[in-house]
Amino acid sequence: MAVLLIAEHNNKDLKAFTLNAATAAAQMDEDVHAIIIGHNSGDASKKLSELPVIKKVISIDAPHYENFTAENFAPVITKVAENYSHIVCSANTFGKNLMPRIAAHLDSSQVSDIIKVISNDTFLRPIYAGNAFATVKTNDSKKCITIRPTSFDPCESSGGSAPIENAEAGEEFTNTKFIKREEVKSDRPELGTARIVVSGGRGMQSGDNFKLITEVADKLGAAIGASRAAVDAGYISNDHQVGQTGKVVVPDLYIAIGISGAIQHLAGMKESKIIVAINKDGEAPIFSVADYGLEADLFEAIPQFMEELNKLNTIQK
Amino acid sequence: MKILVAVKRVIDYNVQIRIKEDGSGVVTDNVKMSTNPPDDNAIEEAVKIKEAGKATEVVAVTIGEEKAQETVRKALAVGADRGIHVKVDNSLEPLAVSKILEKIVDKEKPDLVFMGKQAIDDDCNQTGQMLSALLNWPQATFASKIEVKEKSLEVTREIDEGLETIEINVPAIVTCDLRLNEPRYASLPNIMKAKKKPIEEISAADLGVDTAPRVEQIKVEEPPKRKAGIKVANVAELVQKLKNEAKVI
Numbered sequence: 001m002a003v004l005l006i007a008e009h010n011n012k013d014l015k016a017f018t019l020n021a022a023t024a025a026a027q028m029d030e031d032v033h034a035i036i037i038g039h040n041s042g043d044a045s046k047k048l049s050e051l052p053v054i055k056k057v058i059s060i061d062a063p064h065y066e067n068f069t070a071e072n073f074a075p076v077i078t079k080v081a082e083n084y085s086h087i088v089c090s091a092n093t094f095g096k097n098l099m100p101r102i103a104a105h106l107d108s109s110q111v112s113d114i115i116k117v118i119s120n121d122t123f124l125r126p127i128y129a130g131n132a133f134a135t136v137k138t139n140d141s142k143k144c145i146t147i148r149p150t151s152f153d154p155c156e157s158s159g160g161s162a163p164i165e166n167a168e169a170g171e172e173f174t175n176t177k178f179i180k181r182e183e184v185k186s187d188r189p190e191l192g193t194a195r196i197v198v199s200g201g202r203g204m205q206s207g208d209n210f211k212l213i214t215e216v217a218d219k220l221g222a223a224i225g226a227s228r229a230a231v232d233a234g235y236i237s238n239d240h241q242v243g244q245t246g247k248v249v250v251p252d253l254y255i256a257i258g259i260s261g262a263i264q265h266l267a268g269m270k271e272s273k274i275i276v277a278i279n280k281d282g283e284a285p286i287f288s289v290a291d292y293g294l295e296a297d298l299f300e301a302i303p304q305f306m307e308e309l310n311k312l313n314t315i316q317k
Numbered sequence: 318m319k320i321l322v323a324v325k326r327v328i329d330y331n332v333q334i335r336i337k338e339d340g341s342g343v344v345t346d347n348v349k350m351s352t353n354p355p356d357d358n359a360i361e362e363a364v365k366i367k368e369a370g371k372a373t374e375v376v377a378v379t380i381g382e383e384k385a386q387e388t389v390r391k392a393l394a395v396g397a398d399r400g401i402h403v404k405v406d407n408s409l410e411p412l413a414v415s416k417i418l419e420k421i422v423d424k425e426k427p428d429l430v431f432m433g434k435q436a437i438d439d440d441c442n443q444t445g446q447m448l449s450a451l452l453n454w455p456q457a458t459f460a461s462k463i464e465v466k467e468k469s470l471e472v473t474r475e476i477d478e479g480l481e482t483i484e485i486n487v488p489a490i491v492t493c494d495l496r497l498n499e500p501r502y503a504s505l506p507n508i509m510k511a512k513k514k515p516i517e518e519i520s521a522a523d524l525g526v527d528t529a530p531r532v533e534q535i536k537v538e539e540p541p542k543r544k545a546g547i548k549v550a551n552v553a554e555l556v557q558k559l560k561n562e563a564k565v566i
Contacts, residue, residue, distance in 0.1 A: 069483075070446065071455055091442075093476040097458045100411070100446035109412045109531035112441045126540065127439055128334045132343055135535040175486040176455040179471070183478040192477070196565070220566060232496060238461070238475045245355075245435060245495060247477065253565040264330070264437075270543065274563045276555065282548075291546040291563065294555050304552040312556070315566055 001085035002031035005054070006077060008094045009036060009044035011066065016193050017090040019051065019154035024147040025088040026053045026155070027117040033058060034162075035080055037073055039066035045164055052160035062169035067181070068094065071173035074101035080167065081106060081142060086120070091146035092192070092247075103144035110144040111136055115151035129244040129267035149192065150250040150271070184239050191223040191240060196253045199225030199242055199269070200235070203258020203279065203298055207235040212302045213257060219309050225249065225269070227259045243268035258298045261286025278302075318372045318465075318487065320363040321427035323418055324356040324392055326385040327438040340536040343438075352388045355433025357500040358493040362463060363431050364396030365498065371465045374398050376425060380405055380417055386516060393511035394503035400516035401425075405528065411439075413528040415447035420524040422452060427488070429470070434459050434492040445492035455485035461496040 005025045008015040025032045033056040036045050045059045058080060064072050077098075081087050087102060089095040091113040103110035115133075116124035122137040123145065191197065198220065200213040210230075217224045225247075226240040242249055244267040254272035259265060261277070261284055269275070270289045277290035280297050287293040294301060309315065328334060328343070329351040335344040352360075363375045377392035378401040379385045389400035403417055422430060435442040449456035457463075457472035461480070464471040474481045475494050485491075503511070521528060549555045559566045 070458075071449075074450060093459060093474075096442045097446065097456075100443035101450040101456070103443070104412065104415060104447035104450035107412070109410045110441070110443050110447075111532060112443060122535065127537070128328070128343060129437065129440065130540060131334050132336050132537050133540050134537050137533045137535055138531060139533065140531050173455070175489070177484040179482040179484055181476075181478065181482075182480045228495070237479065238496065239477060239479045244437065244440070253559070253563070263333070274559070274565050275543075275546070276559070287546075287548070289543050289546075291544075292555055292558055293546060293548045294552065295548060296552070301552055305556065308552055308556040309566075312560065312566070 003029045003086040004084040005034040006089035007034050007036040007048050011038045011041040012043050014047050017149035020149035020152045021090045022053050022155040023152045028086050028120045037065045049162040049164050050158050050160050053155045054162045057162050057164040058167050060167050064172040067178035070098040070101050071176045076170040077102050078105040086143045088145050090149045095146045099146050106142045108140040108142045108144045112146050113148050115148050189223045194223030196220045196222035197225045197251045198222045198255045200257050201227035201259030202229035210235050227265045260284045318428040319374045320372050320429045321376050322359050322363045323432040324379050324388045325353040325436050326388045327353045353433050353436045355493050358497045359431040360392045361498045361500040393514040394508045403519045405521045411441050411443035414444050416526045418448050419451045430490045445490050449490040455489045457485050458492045459494050460491050461494045
């Protein structure tokens with residue numbers, strides 16, 4: 001039986017991680033079908049059909065799917081899942097919210113946040129904030145799998161032309177009502193997919209001082225991250241949090257400024273290719289994962305860093 | 318309203334875990350254990366709602382071995398009224414946990430069930446959503462703000478893009494984020510009082526739930542270690558290394 005990939009989108013475009021999830025799905029079985037549920041989401045369906053790894057698109061469109069409520073999505077996906085061996089989506093807040101609901105309907109014990117497909121029933125997943133890796137084998141006939149998007153490359157996004165089949169909508173779940181979504185709009189790269197991430201922690205001391213992080217990020221064309229301590233203190237909004245319960249990032253360059261490096265933060269960034277730590281406490285645990293550590297007062301180091309960057313003829317973006 | 322709060326006993330979040338030499342799991346003997354951190358937020362929120370006069374009773378439930386009762390006792394010490402301990406011998410998958418909780422919900426008939434959004438040991442992030450599905454109740458996951466209304470809750474959820482607000486009719490499930498509130502510490506008099514609060518013990522077997530594992534844990538191993546890095550003397554050296562050695566800027 002084939003794999004059913006759940007597409008994440010905003011009714012117009014596919015969300016970037018759908019491409020990473022498609023790669024993971026194709027490693028479980030070459031026959032990958034994708035389901036897309038939304039409202040007036042024809043454009044996103046078309047883009048999904050263009051992914052070469054997708055053999056068929058199942059599209060379900062109704063007004064009550066506009067805001068991606070799990071209570072509306074789970075029953076229709078469960079119905080479609082009858083014909084599939086695996087149900088796959090990203091382990092981001094969309095997939096984390098939705099997949100367990102489907103798994104419970106299917107009486108399947110979900111495998112969350114896998115980082116490697118070992119075979120079509122055996123997977124590698126981090127536990128204890130990434131301080132251990134578990135190899136697990138699921139014996140359920142319907143396998144519900146969420147994948148860590150940064151552990152899989154995005155698939156090709158064009159060249160395919162899978163047929164799009166419309167399926168019937170389910171009933172509306174009326175006990176959950178969407179009110180609003182406050183998305184933080186920014187011209188910077190997205191945190192989850194950025195090549196460079198500049199992160200600030202409690203050492204920034206105030207939201208105002210986060211301007212310094214912003215300047216460095218702008219100069220490098222980087223996304224902005226933060227430790228939980230910085231978000232809790234109100235220096236910056238929650239969508240910037242990197243860590244066990246925030247986002248997991250794997251950029252080419254991660255610059256941690258004023259971040260001590262609690263286990264929970266390291267869980268979200270220690271797979272980065274190059275890690276830089278700037279901290280005045282030379283004993284801070286962040287230095288244990290840093291390729292380049294600078295023991296310095298960040299309020300002196302950041303202006304110097306900007307000065308040195310300005311001296312460079314070119315900066316890769 | 319009556320609120321049921323599910324709490325889990327896990328290795329304390331400050332402990333650096335050790336992996337068993339035979340790869341069968343993580344060492345838990347003689348390791349400091351605590352309540353799963355966001356479960357503390359779940360208890361705190363339930364107690365705050367009761368203190369505001371909007372809930373009549375807060376019941377704490379845990380599923381686990383003998384010592385898991387400590388987490389219920391702690392919940393009682395910060396304001397829960399009574400406890401339930403469902404005894405099991407081994408650790409269960411979230412699907413089995415949600416099936417047990419479904420039985421407890423049938424028995425207790427709460428209006429709300431709260432729990433942490435994720436346990437910091439298995440990092441599954443499934444139980445609340447699964448319980449919602451089994452009960453066909455609305456779910457508000459990753460809650461960072463809850464406003465209690467007459468027959469509903471308005472909940473702010475933390476999502477990757479920012480914040481989302483939904484309204485859910487009771488009965489409902491809420492899974493709590495660490496930012497929902499600041500859990501209080503138990504005072505000594507309250508710890509003493511909690512010892513007198515009742516904890517009902519139930520054997521999982523008596524609930525008639527199939528808890529057999531579906532997912533085999535084949536092995537647990539250390540993640541690959543990062544190569545040790547270097548300390549640079551100054552900012553100029555750092556930028557030079559990033560440019561010419563790592564070639565990332």
